[in-house]
Amino acid sequence: MSVTTANLVEQASEAFLRHFDYAPSHDFRAPGRVNLIGEHTDYNDGYVLPAAIDFGTVVVAAKRSDNLIRACAVNFNEEIVTLALDSPMVSVEPFNWSNYLRAVCQQLQNRGYRLVGMDIAIVGDVPYGAGLSSSAALEIVLIRTLLALSEAVIDPTEAALVGQQAENEFIGAQTGIMDQLISARGEVDHALLIDCRQLTSTPVPLDPDFNILIFHSNVRRGLVDSEYNTRRLQCQAAAKIMQISHLRDADLALLDRFADQMDTITYRRARHVISENERTLLAASTLANRDWASLGELMQASHNSMRDDFEITVPAIDGLVALIQERLSPGMGGVRMTGGGFGGCVVALVHKSQTGQIIEHVADHYHAAFGLHETVYICQAVDGAFVAQ
Ligand code: GAF
Numbered sequence: 001m002s003v004t005t006a007n008l009v010e011q012a013s014e015a016f017l018r019h020f021d022y023a024p025s026h027d028f029r030a031p032g033r034v035n036l037i038g039e040h041t042d043y044n045d046g047y048v049l050p051a052a053i054d055f056g057t058v059v060v061a062a063k064r065s066d067n068l069i070r071a072c073a074v075n076f077n078e079e080i081v082t083l084a085l086d087s088p089m090v091s092v093e094p095f096n097w098s099n100y101l102r103a104v105c106q107q108l109q110n111r112g113y114r115l116v117g118m119d120i121a122i123v124g125d126v127p128y129g130a131g132l133s134s135s136a137a138l139e140i141v142l143i144r145t146l147l148a149l150s151e152a153v154i155d156p157t158e159a160a161l162v163g164q165q166a167e168n169e170f171i172g173a174q175t176g177i178m179d180q181l182i183s184a185r186g187e188v189d190h191a192l193l194i195d196c197r198q199l200t201s202t203p204v205p206l207d208p209d210f211n212i213l214i215f216h217s218n219v220r221r222g223l224v225d226s227e228y229n230t231r232r233l234q235c236q237a238a239a240k241i242m243q244i245s246h247l248r249d250a251d252l253a254l255l256d257r258f259a260d261q262m263d264t265i266t267y268r269r270a271r272h273v274i275s276e277n278e279r280t281l282l283a284a285s286t287l288a289n290r291d292w293a294s295l296g297e298l299m300q301a302s303h304n305s306m307r308d309d310f311e312i313t314v315p316a317i318d319g320l321v322a323l324i325q326e327r328l329s330p331g332m333g334g335v336r337m338t339g340g341g342f343g344g345c346v347v348a349l350v351h352k353s354q355t356g357q358i359i360e361h362v363a364d365h366y367h368a369a370f371g372l373h374e375t376v377y378i379c380q381a382v383d384g385a386f387v388a389q
Contacts, residue, residue: 002382005029008058008123015074016060016121024060024121026148030141030385031056032126032133033182034214034347035338036191036287037302038280040310042176044235044273045197045246047280049204049287050178051212051381052186057124057137059145064117069105073097074123085115091170100135103170104142107162116150127375130216131339135171136179139163144385156184156386157199174229175340186384193284197248204284206381210292210333211355212347215324215362216375217316219343228340231269231310238262238270247273272309276302292331295349299334300325312341316370320346320362323369327361328354 009027016024031052038048064070067085072078081098083089089106091099108115122141126134143159154162163180167173177196186192190203206212239247242258247270255270262270279298286294303321307313317337324335324346332354338347350358359376366374 002054004054004125005056005058008056008125009060012058012060012074012121012123015072015078015123016062016119019072019078019080019121020062020070020119022062024119025062026145027058027060028141028144028148028385029056029058030137030144030183031186031382032137033179033186034132034212034345034379035178036347036349037283037299037336038178038276039302039306039338039341040231040235040312041248041273041276041280042178042194042196043174043232044239044277045248046273046277047284048178048194048196049191049280049284050182050186050194051191051206051379052182052384053132053212053214053377053379054382055126055132055377055379056382057122057126057134057141059120059122059141061118061120061145061149063149064119067117069101069117070119071098071101072121074121085109085117089170097138099171100138100166101142103166104139104146104162106170107166108143108146111162113147113152113154114150115146118146118149120145127216129221129344131221131341131344132214133179133183133339135167136163136183139166140180140183140385156384157181159386160184173225174232182384184384184386186382187387188383189381191284191287191381193280197246202284204288206287207290207292210349210351212379212381213350213355213358214338214377214379215320215346215348216377217314217320217343217345217370218372218375219314219316221343224340224342227312227342231312234266234269235273238266241266242270248277250274268309272305275305292333292351296328296330296332296334299336299349303336306337306341310341313337314343316372317343317346319369320366320374323362323365324348324358327358
């Protein structure tokens with residue numbers, strides 16, 4: 001168990017003891033993720049290349065003899081919520097963290113899992129709203145906990161699908177499968193090339209001479225859900241015009257044959273996804289071959305495509321990427337926005353010899369240019385929730 005996980009378990013256990021008056025018997029953890037390349041490709045049945053990171057969500061738990069779930073959320077002032085497993089799961093308005101618990105309980109029960117009552121305490125250190133999948137980490141750790149204490153087994157891919165369905169149907173965000181899949185199945189020191197149609201993955205070793213740096217822009221993400229869902233619809237519209245089920249099945253030549261039947265926005269949205277799929281496949285092999293010059297170029301092209309064709313970046317994110325590029329020597333790494341967009345984080349893979357000067361350069365210029373302070377995370381790739389425990 002890493003030091004950070006041990007600290008989270010300790011924090012959650014203390015809250016558990018304080019509120020429930022006895023010690024928990026189990027602990028589980030699910031990681032957040034950083035996507036190295038392959039953005040908005042998952043719901044187009046395409047490819048993504050994320051890594052699970054050492055920021056995550058921990059649950060400590062103990063079985064009860066009735067059918068109640070008492071849950072304490074340490075990050076939300078240790079608020080306690082009690083659910084009865086034999087009552088319908090109903091969404092709470094205004095939106096409350098416990099909707100994630102209600103959502104996964106409902107999905108598991110719908111699939112025939114017989115859940116038992118339990119007390120749980122939850123704590124996480126994935127920054128909220130940063131595009132690092134705090135919600136997927138929460139869903140996956142809850143699924144892991146609920147099933148382990150109910151003495152039921154689930155395949156990790158099935159667990160990811162339960163999390164995604166909970167998000168789509170109960171929470172109302174039409175997200176793809178990437179975040180839940182990497183949180184469940186990530187591998188230490190590796191990124192995973194995930195085929196989001198087959199739901200298969202290939203581990204790609206990360207180069208130990210390079211750091212994964214995440215720069216949080218601290219831009220408040222606005223209109224994320226509506227813009228996300230709009231992008232999804234635009235992709236579906238493009239696929240329909242080309243008479244294919246998903247953009248995964250198109251290449252740029254096919255897109256150009258149909259260009260005059262699409263408005264420019266639909267064309268550009270499709271061009272991002274089609275070219276991003278190609279870049280992601282290439283990035284997986286360049287990463288495996290440690291061809292850093294090519295990987296840097298692919299990450300740059302991915303960022304430009306998100307900025308110009310998919311239009312999901314914001315000025316502060318573009319500025320962060322430009323600042324990092326100014327100090328990144330050719331062949332020493334790459335940088336791009338990561339996650340759903342409209343704020344959030346930038347991921348930089350940086351040779352360890354350049355890490356210090358890049359962090360310093362951003363610290364010297366980002367605030368002056370955008371009036372915001374960045375937060376920097378140096379991450380390790382870790383195992384997913386269904387791999388580690
Ligand atoms: C969010 C979604 F949850 C993912 O499914 C994915 O679409 C991502 O945005 C963009 O690549 O994290």
